Amino acid sequence: xxxxxxxxxxxxTKGVFFNFFNxxxxxxxxxxxxxxxxxxxxxxxxxxxxxxxxGAVVLSFSKFLATxxxxxxxxxxxKEIDDDVVDTLGEMxxxxxxxxxxxxxxYMLVISLPSIVTGINHEIRxxxxxxxxxxxxxxxxxxxxxxxxxxxxxxx
Amino acid sequence: xSAKKIALSIITSGTYDTLSLEDRSRLIFLNSLIIxxxxxxxxxxLSALREMNLVLFIVNSSxxxxxxxxxxxxxxxxxxxxxxxxxxxxxxxxxFYLGTSGGSDNSGTLWILSYPLICIFLLRLKTGIIxxxxxxxxxxxxxxxxxxxxxxxxxxxxxxxxxxxxLMLGFSVMYEITREGMHKKLEQTTLDLLNxxxxxxxxxxxxxxxxxxLDKDLRVNESYSRALEVLLxxxxxxxxxxxxxxxxxxxxxxxxxxxxxxxMFFDPARDEELLEEINPLKRVEYNVLMNDGSFxxxxxxxxxxxxxxxxxxxxxxxxxxxxxxAFELSKKLxxxxxxxxxxxxxxxxxxxxxxxxxDDFIKETEIELGDINKILKADNKNYVNTLANIYPSIHAIKxxxxxxxxxxxVKKLHExxxxxxxxxxxxxxxxxxxxxxxxxxxxxxxxxxxxxxIQKVVSFQVNIEFMQRNKxxxxxxxxxxxxxxxSAAQGKEVxxxxxxxxxxxxxxENMKVIRDxxxxxxxxxxxxxxxxxxxxxxxNKGKKGKIYIRSDRKGESTxxxxxxxxxxxxxxxxxxxxxxxxxxxxLDLDGFDSRKLLKLIxxxxxxxxxxxxxxxxxxxxxxxxxxxxxxxxxKLKVQTAPDKGSEFTIIIPNKKTNNRKG
Numbered sequence: 001x002x003x004x005x006x007x008x009x010x011x012x013t014k015g016v017f018f019n020f021f022n023x024x025x026x027x028x029x030x031x032x033x034x035x036x037x038x039x040x041x042x043x044x045x046x047x048x049x050x051x052x053x054x055g056a057v058v059l060s061f062s063k064f065l066a067t068x069x070x071x072x073x074x075x076x077x078x079k080e081i082d083d084d085v086v087d088t089l090g091e092m093x094x095x096x097x098x099x100x101x102x103x104x105x106x107y108m109l110v111i112s113l114p115s116i117v118t119g120i121n122h123e124i125r126x127x128x129x130x131x132x133x134x135x136x137x138x139x140x141x142x143x144x145x146x147x148x149x150x151x152x153x154x155x156x
Numbered sequence: 157x158s159a160k161k162i163a164l165s166i167i168t169s170g171t172y173d174t175l176s177l178e179d180r181s182r183l184i185f186l187n188s189l190i191i192x193x194x195x196x197x198x199x200x201x202l203s204a205l206r207e208m209n210l211v212l213f214i215v216n217s218s219x220x221x222x223x224x225x226x227x228x229x230x231x232x233x234x235x236x237x238x239x240x241x242x243x244x245x246x247x248x249x250x251x252f253y254l255g256t257s258g259g260s261d262n263s264g265t266l267w268i269l270s271y272p273l274i275c276i277f278l279l280r281l282k283t284g285i286i287x288x289x290x291x292x293x294x295x296x297x298x299x300x301x302x303x304x305x306x307x308x309x310x311x312x313x314x315x316x317x318x319x320x321x322x323l324m325l326g327f328s329v330m331y332e333i334t335r336e337g338m339h340k341k342l343e344q345t346t347l348d349l350l351n352x353x354x355x356x357x358x359x360x361x362x363x364x365x366x367x368x369x370l371d372k373d374l375r376v377n378e379s380y381s382r383a384l385e386v387l388l389x390x391x392x393x394x395x396x397x398x399x400x401x402x403x404x405x406x407x408x409x410x411x412x413x414x415x416x417x418x419x420m421f422f423d424p425a426r427d428e429e430l431l432e433e434i435n436p437l438k439r440v441e442y443n444v445l446m447n448d449g450s451f452x453x454x455x456x457x458x459x460x461x462x463x464x465x466x467x468x469x470x471x472x473x474x475x476x477x478x479x480x481x482a483f484e485l486s487k488k489l490x491x492x493x494x495x496x497x498x499x500x501x502x503x504x505x506x507x508x509x510x511x512x513x514x515d516d517f518i519k520e521t522e523i524e525l526g527d528i529n530k531i532l533k534a535d536n537k538n539y540v541n542t543l544a545n546i547y548p549s550i551h552a553i554k555x556x557x558x559x560x561x562x563x564x565x566v567k568k569l570h571e572x573x574x575x576x577x578x579x580x581x582x583x584x585x586x587x588x589x590x591x592x593x594x595x596x597x598x599x600x601x602x603x604x605x606x607x608x609x610i611q612k613v614v615s616f617q618v619n620i621e622f623m624q625r626n627k628x629x630x631x632x633x634x635x636x637x638x639x640x641x642x643s644a645a646q647g648k649e650v651x652x653x654x655x656x657x658x659x660x661x662x663x664x665e666n667m668k669v670i671r672d673x674x675x676x677x678x679x680x681x682x683x684x685x686x687x688x689x690x691x692x693x694x695x696n697k698g699k700k701g702k703i704y705i706r707s708d709r710k711g712e713s714t715x716x717x718x719x720x721x722x723x724x725x726x727x728x729x730x731x732x733x734x735x736x737x738x739x740x741x742x743l744d745l746d747g748f749d750s751r752k753l754l755k756l757i758x759x760x761x762x763x764x765x766x767x768x769x770x771x772x773x774x775x776x777x778x779x780x781x782x783x784x785x786x787x788x789x790x791k792l793k794v795q796t797a798p799d800k801g802s803e804f805t806i807i808i809p810n811k812k813t814n815n816r817k818g
Contacts, residue, residue, distance in 0.1 A: 001594050003587060027586055029542060030593040031532035032525065032600050050443045050451045051407055101408075108407045110441075115449025127450070131604045133597035137590070138535070 001133060001152040002053070008103025009057050010137060012096045013148055017141065020092065021072060025141035033134040033149055038121050041147065042066065043081055045093035046124060048112035055132065055152035057100075058124055059093050059114075065144035086116050126151045167191070169231045178339065182236050185277060186243060190227045193247075194220060203260075212259070219250045240278035244287055247274060252291065255317070256298040258307030265309075265317050268295065272325040276332050285329065292321050366476040369463075374398045374418055377471075387456065387476050389444045405443050410436060421462045421472050428462055435460060439479065455483040498605070501564065513634070517556050518607050520668055524549040525600060532593070539584035543576045543592070548780045550576070553599075555675055559637055562606065568599050631659040631671060638675050639703065642682040649700045650686055656706040661714050666808060669784045670716065673792075676781050677718045677804055678703065685722030685802055695799060697721065713809045721801040725794070727753045754794050758782045 010027060018024045033039075041060035048056050061069075067078045070088040078084060093114040101111055117124060126132055134151035164172060167187040168180065175183065197220040204213035223246060230239040251271045254264030271291055276284030298306045299314050309317070359381075360367070366384030369377035376384075378394040385391060390401055398418070402411050413436045420426045437458035443451040461473045528546045554569040572595050579588050636652055643650040662670050686692075686701030693699060706717040730753045734740040739759065748756075757778045785792055785806065793805040 001597065003591050003594060006590065006594075007587070028535045029532050029539070030590050031529050032593065032597055034600070046449065048449060048451050050453055051441060105408050108409060110405065110407055110443040110451065112445055112449055112451055131601040131608070133601040135590075135593050135597045138533075 001055075001135070001150065002154065005049075005053055005104065005107065005109070005152055006057075006137075006150050008100040009096070009148060009150070011103065012099035013059070013139065015099060016092060016096045017139075021069065021141075021143070023141050023143070025139040025146075028138040028140055030135050030137045033136045033151075035126055035132065035134065035151075041122075042120060043085065043089060043116065043118045044122060044124055045089055045114040045116050047093065047097045047114045048127065049109055049152065050112075051109040052107060053109065053152045053154050055127055055150070056124075057097075058149040058151075059089075059096070059146060060149065061089065061146045062144060065146055068143055081118050086118065090114055090116050124149075169234055171234060177342075179236055182240070182278060183230075183234075186230065186236065186240060187227070189243065189274060189278075190223055190230075194223055194227075197223065207260075209260075212257075215250065215253050219246055222246050237279075241283075244275050244279055247271060248287065248291055252294060252298075255295045256306040258309070262307060262309070262313075265313075268317070269320055269324045272321070272328040276325075276328045281329065281332050281336070284332070285325075288325050288328075292318065292325070295321075364477075366474075368393070368474050368476075370398055370418065370472040370474060372422055372470070374415070376401070384476065387478055388442075404445065406440055410440070418460075418472060421460065422470050424462075424464075424470065431460070431462075439483070454478055454480040456480075498564070514560065516668075517560055518603070520556060521553050521603055524553050525603070528596065539589050542589070543579060543584070547573070547576055548783065550596075551780060552672060555672065555679075558641070559634055559675065565599065565602055565606065568595070568602060572596060572599070631662070631667075631674075632657070634671055635674050635678050635705070638678045639682055642679055643686070643701075646683065647688060648682060648686055649689055650682055651700050651702050653702055653704045656704075656708075657716075658707050661707050661709055661716075662808075663811065666788050669788050669790075670806070670808070672784060673781045673806060674705070674716075674718060676778070680778070681718070681720040681722060681802070684726075685720045685724070687723050691723075697799075709810070711810075713807050716806040716808070718804040718806070719801060724798045724800060725754065725757070725796040725802055726798075727796075730754075730756055750796075754796065757794075 014024055014027070039060065040062065042063035043066045044058050044060040046056050046058050063081055066081060066085050066089055069092070070078045070085045073088050074084050097111055097114055104111070126134065132151050132153055134149055137148045137150070139146050139148065167184050168175075169183060169187060171180070171183065173180065197216050201213055201216040201220060204210075204216055223243070226239055226242050226246070229242075230236070233239075248271075251264075251268045255268040258264050259267070268291075272284070272288045275287045275291075278284070279287060296318060298304045299309055299317070360379070361382045363381045364383050366381055366387040368380035368384055371377065374397060376393045376396055376398055380394060384393055388401055390396070393401060399411055399415055402414065406414075417431075417434065417436050420431060435458070437456075437460070440456045440458065441453050442456045443453050446452050455478070457477045457479045459475045459477075463471050463473045465471070528549045531542060531545045531549075550569055550572055554566055554573065557565045557569060572592065575592055575595065579592070632652070632654055639650050639652055681703055682701075686703075687695065687697075689699040692701065702721045704717070704719040706719075708715045708717075727750050731745050731748065734743070734745050734753075734756050740756070758781075759779065782792055785808075789809050791807040793807070794802065795805075796802040
């Protein structure tokens with residue numbers, strides 16, 4: 001895992017969050033995540049990465065934040081994780097992935113369209129070897145927190 | 157239905173182009189003849205009627221009726237040969253009448269000249285010749301034999317009629333022979349071409365390589381081998397832009413490189429061999445997006461050649477092969493080899509270590525990593541503090557790893573420590589800390605790999621659960637190993653004397669802390685306390701240094717002692733070191749007595765070693781010991797005397813419920 005692959009995602013996340021909600025989230029201290037570790041998130045968007053590094057970048061939200069953000073964007077009160085929430089977060093993360101791509105152009109990487117997983121303690125299948133190392137980067141905003149998790153393995 | 161289509165329907169009897177070329181031309185010819193003769197016959201009938209030539213009218217109009225019936229018959233049955241016979245026979249009688257009677261102004265004799273043409277074309281050579289010869293024979297009979305009815309021709313006119321007819325017949329035969337020869341040739345050529353196309357299609361449909369042409373706009377040509385669709389995972393690559401197909405499947409950078417590269421082919425001045433050498437598509441990871449958002453990666457190999465057609469147009473002939481299997485296999489092989497090497501290395505390191513000790517190590521390491529994560533998650537905005545807080549855990553893991561001889565892990569942890577040392581003094585950015593966490597995550601995966609290796613080894617050994625844990629041995633062995641390793645590294649000789657030590661006095665929950673403390677003390681004693689054998693001899697102390705460990709249970713607490721007979725703690729050295737340390741710059745160090753100076757060694761970041769190496773001299777040691785002891789309510793006392801040695805006393809309070817047997 002190398003920092004140069006992660007930074008574009010952090011920047012893109014901050015940028016998109018600011019553009020959509022006019023708030024720049026704070027980035028907190030990163031920490032280690034174990035593959036099988038339970039988590040507190042209700043919805044995650046997974047962006048697959050292949051090429052010179054292989055793995056995934058995952059954005060995870062609580063139900064509260066996901067519905068809150070969706071409410072702002074669809075202009076109606078959303079209480080449950082419904083299709084609108086999935087679509088909205090999918091679109092948002094799609095833009096994040098798109099913006100991150102710009103910062104990754106010089107590397108031999110292929111970045112997939114995000115796919116969404118929902119449910120309490122939903123399982124995220126990390127691609128790559130069993131012992132892949134994952135780090136979590138927490139974001140705090142005035143309307144709640146979310147996490148960017150990165151699990152990448154260098155090929156070669 | 158357009159007029160053209162109606163006309164086509166009439167002259168082909170509604171078969172359009174379903175028949176073979178030969179039959180079609182005969183059918184069209186027959187129908188055209190029918191139509192022309194119908195028009196002519198109609199005109200003749202009308203003119204005969206006007207001239208009141210009743211016989212001619214009857215002949216013409218009956219021929220007209222017959223031919224019309226034939227037209228209908230042909231349209232319904234589409235039987236060309238019988239219709240041709242019928243037409244030729246009608247013609248036979250009509251022309252026979254015209255030829256022998258002379259028609260109007262003897263012009264009927266002109267008509268008969270067309271009979272060989274019609275007959276031979278409709279009925280082919282053999283039958284046609286029979287018909288035409290019979291015809292001219294019959295006509296000759298009638299015009300030459302006086303009592304047979306015929307027009308009154310002069311002899312020379314009769315000869316001319318027959319001569320022209322024979323000439324016409326000859327030409328018709330020659331023409332038909334040539335035509336048939338040509339036709340056969342054409343048919344053969346068509347057949348050859350068809351075969352060739354079939355073979356090519358066969359090849360294109362069954363070849364496993366993707367073969368296609370690229371034009372100047374880098375579009376894929378319409379004809380390509382079927383395998384290309386599968387290889388590129390593209391339904392219809394024909395007529396698509398090649399670069400567009402590659403988009404989202406290979407890195408963007410590669411696409412622009414490919415574009416530049418392919419365009420070089422269209423410059424005839426570029427050497428093809430050179431182009432082959434710089435081919436960026438020699439091996440491409442081609443990532444196909446699956447429905448679930450994941451990628452399926454395959455390895456493709458493109459080889460490209462320039463081809464030029466007769467009009468000097470340049471194309472690129474591209475061949476693509478799937479080399480995933482071969483590539484994956486070689487990669488797997490390499491990975492497996494690396495993994496095995498690494499695991500073998502780890503296994504060889506851990507195979508000599510007591511599995512219980514290893515099991516403890518993994519458990520403790522995971523606790524330490526958990527502690528580190530707790531500190532990180534607590535998110536202290538002051539990164540320097542965060543680092544300072546996680547440092548002891550990393551140091552502890554490293555200490556244990558050294559003890560077990562896990563050199564890979566030690567190296568990684570040492571790097572992290574050095575990184576923290578370096579960063580600790582500066583203003584830390586988010587990236588600095590991210591970089592460090594990435595390194596730490598590396599350690600985490602290394603540890604899970606060790607755990608995996610251990611499980612492999614353990615399955616060879618006795619099951620841990622059933623193994624009786626002999627604490628004394630474990631504890632003593634751990635300390636022994638540190639002493640052996642450290643002294644060997646420094647060329648010292650040290651003996652551990654443990655006669656009055658009972659590690660059963662240490663409770664389970666305190667075991668880890670006390671072991672860490674003893675290990676650190678042992679490391680310090682060998683590194684800083686015990687003199688080299690030469691020095692010891694000079695001091696009359698005996699070559700071998702001695703370290704005593706003792707334990708004693710006294711009412712409410714248990715006392716452990718760690719004593720060495722080295723040179724003692726060099727107080728002046730501490731004073732000097734402290735003077736250069738920024739944290740102590742405000743203190744009146746010169747006025748410090750021995751007790752105060754000794755306290756300094758417990759300050760974070762204080763170390764008297766001149767250089768750092770993996771096994772000793774990292775200043776966190778004594779500070780770590782004290783804070784760990786404090787965490788279990790312990791106390792530490794130090795006494796030292798020059799050239800006599802140092803004595804560390806550790807006092808641990810006994811738990812009231814803890815009724816262990818001494």
